[in-house]
Structures are given as structure tokens and as C-alpha cells.
Amino acid sequence: MQPDPAVATTLAPMRRRPSLLRRTQEIWLPVVVIAVLVMLWEIACRVFAVPGYLLPSPSAIWAETWQMRKQVLVHGEATLITVLAGFLVSVAISLPLAVALTASRTIANAIYPVLILTQSIPKVALAPILVVLLGANELPRIVITFLIAFFPLVLSCAAGLLAVPPELMELGRACKASRWQELTRIRLPFAMPFVFSGLKAAIALAVVGAVVAEFVNADRGLGYMIISATAFFKVPLAWGALILLSIMGIVLFQVVVVIERILVPWSNGNEKA
Structure with a gap:
């Protein structure tokens, strides 16, 4: 009927x-x-x-931050540059590294211990050494941000490249696909949801890495602003910088989500949306 x-x-x-x-x-x-x-x-x-030096009210935080808005914008711009630079370096290094790790077991056995070693070192302890090694400039902050952000991205990319069903690989070999064609037409498209999962984790960790670096060596940035504000008991301003860092992380995360929905429409999460 x-x-x-x-x-x-x-x-x-x-x-x-x-x-x-x-x-x-x-x-x-x-x-x-x-x-x-x-x-x-x-x-x-x-x-x-509640005393303002312990926990300021949102209205006090807003008033203090708005009063210092020009300085806040300058420090926020410095932190954003560090975050984006460290994130882009992590993307540029992590993707080829993940391909190399999944292409050869020998390379994986040689590099994985080094990767784990870089993550086992506390970055706060490493930052002063990098300042001595690289100088008191932007480079140590970018390196710290990169070291904190790149590891989950490498793991996600490698997991995605290894998760390709064997049937697809056999089909590619039956069609006489080269190794480059297998990578670009089979492995990478299948691994893209894994890659974007790593990108979302990396962009969030990049904000953390930038702040950690600014705590150790910086003359500007929201992390430096938090340190200097608390040193002079300007707690509302420190809270304002902290909230701006949270907003920055949320916005950057959502930017990656939007890019994923555009470039990877076949992802399970995008289908539900």
C-alpha cells in the first residue's frame, strides 16, 4: 500500500x-x-x-580584564602564535613519522623507544635546558609546545594506518597498486578519522605546552601574564587570562572539528551530526 x-x-x-x-x-x-x-x-x-584575592567574582574578573584589554590582546596574540607554530610543526613531523613507523618494523623498533623517552621527560624540567641550548627567544617555547603536542598525533596516525582492513590491501595489490598508491588511496583515506582525532588532541595540548613554556621563559604571553599578575596579587586579571586560555583552546578545537566535517564527511562522528 x-x-x-x-x-x-x-x-x-x-x-x-x-x-x-x-x-x-x-x-x-x-x-x-x-x-x-x-x-x-x-x-x-x-x-x-569571598575575598577577591582568593576567588574573585566573574564581574570582578571581567572588570579587571576589560580595563587591561590592550595588554591582554598583546599577550593573547603572543600565546596564539606559539600555539599555532608548535601545532603546525607537530603536524609536519608527526604525519611522515607515523608513515615511517607503519612502513617498517625495524624503523618502529628503533624510533618508538626514543618517542617514549621524549614523553617521559617532564617538560617543565626540560624548558630551562632548552633556553640555555637555544637561547631566550621564541624557539624554546615552540619546541616545548611541539614536544607536548606531537606524541598523541603520532600514535593516532599510526593506529589509523595500521587499522586498514586486510581485504582493502589485498584488493589494492590485486589491482597492481604501487606502495605510494596504497598509501595515498587506501591507507590515508581510511586513517583520516584517526588523524583528526589526534589533531584535536594535539591542538588542545598545544595550548598547554605554550603556557608551560611561558611559565619558564617568556616576557609576554598569557602564561607570563598569569605569573606576573599573581606575583602582584592581581588575582582577577590572572583568572581573566586563564579563562581566555580556555576560550582559545575551545575555539581552536572547534576549528579542527569544522575542518574534519568538511574534509572527512565519512567519519562516524560526522555521520551522526
Whole structure:
């Protein structure tokens, strides 16, 4: 029995409505939750008369940060440059390194211990040594950011390249595909969701790495601003810099998510969206 075309036309928007509501919920629900938390924070600070040097209210944080907005923008720009530079270096090195690790077991056995060694060293302890080695400039901060961001990206890329079904590889060999064609037409397209998972982790860790580097060696940046503000008991300003760092991490993460939805529409997460 065929459905009435008029009824089908009427029900079609109703079937699409849950998907539209779900997409809208991804935007307004986090905003509402954050707004409620900020209101509770403000009320608690006023009701319990919490001293500003311990926990400033959101209104005090906003007032202090807005008053220093020019300096905040300068320091924020410096941190953003460090984050992006370290992230781009990690991408440029991690992808070829992951291909090399998955192409040869000998290379993997030789390089994996070195990778683990670089991650076992505390970056806060390594930063002063890099300052002595590379000089008191931007380079040590970029290196620290790179060292913190690149490891999860290498692991995700390697996992994606190794997760290709054997049937696809056998089909490629049956079609007489070269190793380069196997990499570019089979392995990399299949591994792209894994790659973007690593990119999302790397961009978040790049913000952490930049702040760690600025704590040790910097004359500008939001991390340096937090250190100098707390040294002079300007706690609201330090909180403002901390919130800006969080916003920066969220925005950069969402930029990677948008790029993933454009370039990798076949990803499972994108299909659900």
C-alpha cells in the first residue's frame, strides 16, 4: 500500500525536526550550562563574601580584564602564535613519522623507544635546558609546545594506518597498486578519522605546552601574564587570562572539528551530526 503523497509531504519536516533540534542543542545547551555556572559563581561570591584575592567574582574578573584589554590582546596574540607554530610543526613531523613507523618494523623498533623517552621527560624540567641550548627567544617555547603536542598525533596516525582492513590491501595489490598508491588511496583515506582525532588532541595540548613554556621563559604571553599578575596579587586579571586560555583552546578545537566535517564527511562522528 502506497502512502498518501500529501501525508508524506506533511510528515517529512517532522522527520527532519529531531536532527535540527539536535544540532541546535549542541550550541545552546553548553551556553546555558556555562551561564548558569557563572551566575552561581557570582551569587556564591557575593553571598559568602569571598575575598577577591582568593576567588574573585566573574564581574570582578571581567572588570579587571576589560580595563587591561590592550595588554591582554598583546599577550593573547603572543600565546596564539606559539600555539599555532608548535601545532603546525607537530603536524609536519608527526604525519611522515607515523608513515615511517607503519612502513617498517625495524624503523618502529628503533624510533618508538626514543618517542617514549621524549614523553617521559617532564617538560617543565626540560624548558630551562632548552633556553640555555637555544637561547631566550621564541624557539624554546615552540619546541616545548611541539614536544607536548606531537606524541598523541603520532600514535593516532599510526593506529589509523595500521587499522586498514586486510581485504582493502589485498584488493589494492590485486589491482597492481604501487606502495605510494596504497598509501595515498587506501591507507590515508581510511586513517583520516584517526588523524583528526589526534589533531584535536594535539591542538588542545598545544595550548598547554605554550603556557608551560611561558611559565619558564617568556616576557609576554598569557602564561607570563598569569605569573606576573599573581606575583602582584592581581588575582582577577590572572583568572581573566586563564579563562581566555580556555576560550582559545575551545575555539581552536572547534576549528579542527569544522575542518574534519568538511574534509572527512565519512567519519562516524560526522555521520551522526
